[in-house]
Amino acid sequence: MPAAVLCAICHKRKPKRYCLGVRADICAICCGTEREVTVDCPFDCIYLRESRRYDRKRTQPPAGMPFPEVELGDRFVEEHEALIGRIGYELVRYTVENPKIIDKDIEAAFAGLVRTYQTLSSGIYYESAPDEASAVGVFRAIKSFLDDIEKKAREQGLVAGMKESDIIGSLVFLARIAAVHDNGRPRSRAFIDFLRQTFPGAGVKKEEPRLIIPGA
Numbered sequence: 764m765p766a767a768v769l770c771a772i773c774h775k776r777k778p779k780r781y782c783l784g785v786r787a788d789i790c791a792i793c794c795g796t797e798r799e800v801t802v803d804c805p806f807d808c809i810y811l812r813e814s815r816r817y818d819r820k821r822t823q824p825p826a827g828m829p830f831p832e833v834e835l836g837d838r839f840v841e842e843h844e845a846l847i848g849r850i851g852y853e854l855v856r857y858t859v860e861n862p863k864i865i866d867k868d869i870e871a872a873f874a875g876l877v878r879t880y881q882t883l884s885s886g887i888y889y890e891s892a893p894d895e896a897s898a899v900g901v902f903r904a905i906k907s908f909l910d911d912i913e914k915k916a917r918e919q920g921l922v923a924g925m926k927e928s929d930i931i932g933s934l935v936f937l938a939r940i941a942a943v944h945d946n947g948r949p950r951s952r953a954f955i956d957f958l959r960q961t962f963p964g965a966g967v968k969k970e971e972p973r974l975i976i977p978g979a
């Protein structure tokens with residue numbers, strides 16, 4: 764089969780690089796404009812890796828931080844490192860099993876979880892699950908993970924249970940980290956990428972090798 768003559772995305776320019784997301788040759792301009800916009804870029808793409816480094820230098824901190832009304836004390840992160848880490852680790856595990864998950868799903872799940880625990884701390888149990896099905900999956904996974912930690916703690920008779928304010932604070936902290944890392948593209952996985960690097964042991968397996976089927 765002859766090599767593609769035109770970029771597989773714009774069908775106008777000459778292709779310059781092989782895209783692991785669309786599995787075809789594309790031009791450099793489409794790579795830049797469609798990356799995590801219409802293309803689900805695999806974590807190991809060298810062009811994506813390069814863009815992450817560039818984005819980190821350039822990205823302005825978001826104007827509004829999530830849940831500005833929630834104040835985290837100077838020592839909050841230090842004192843809740845274990846819980847924050849366990850949630851982060853669980854998120855990586857979940858996203859490895861559910862590779863379609865994007866940063867926006869996690870951010871929506873965080874927002875729903877914070878609202879759920881906020882109502883819970885006022886004595887009402889009301890679940891504020893997000894609207895998107897993919898975000899609901901993350902919401903449920905983290906909620907049942909937290910329920911489990913709580914259950915185990917109670918069974919061991921260690922504590923009366925976790926304080927809602929500790930859970931809320933940990934989730935708000937993670938939501939703010941997510942807001943900083945999200946590159947603003949609709950299919951951004953820059954925050955997930957950051958989590959994978961922070962918790963490399965969390966069931967991260969190499970993405971399935973992409974087979975190039977001759978003649979396909």
Ligand SMILES: [Zn+2]
Binds near residue numbers: 773794
């Ligand atoms: Zn193109």
